[in-house]
Amino acid sequence: MTPRAVFYSIGVDRPITPDEPLPPLPEIPRGSVVVVEGRAPLWRYGMAFHKLHGSPAGAIAVYDPRLGAVVVASHRSEFREGQILDVAPPGEATKESVP
Secondary structure (H helix, E strand, O other), rough: OOEEEEEEEOOOOOOOHHHHHHOOOOOOOOOOOOEOOOOHHHHHHHHHHHHOOOOOOOOOEEEEEOOEEEEEOOOOOOOOOOOEEOOOOOOOOOOOOOO
16 A cells, blocks of 8 residues: 655755755645655755654655655654655656556
């Protein structure tokens, strides 16, 4: 079964500096998996992880278009670090749905 995934897009389409604010967090149902995605500098991902700390998410994953969502932190036993989830951002096909 594919977990309930909430996507948090932090991507940018131009060069930015670290003082550029992150987008607001999406609504995060308790226990869901938050998948951080988007083309952005590494430090922006670090800032997003810090912002998500203490959220009701059960796990945090990073989207890799070649793999799917890779779990990087979890507070739920059904998710482990390094686990790959077959989910994709809205509008993109999952690996299972590609012929």
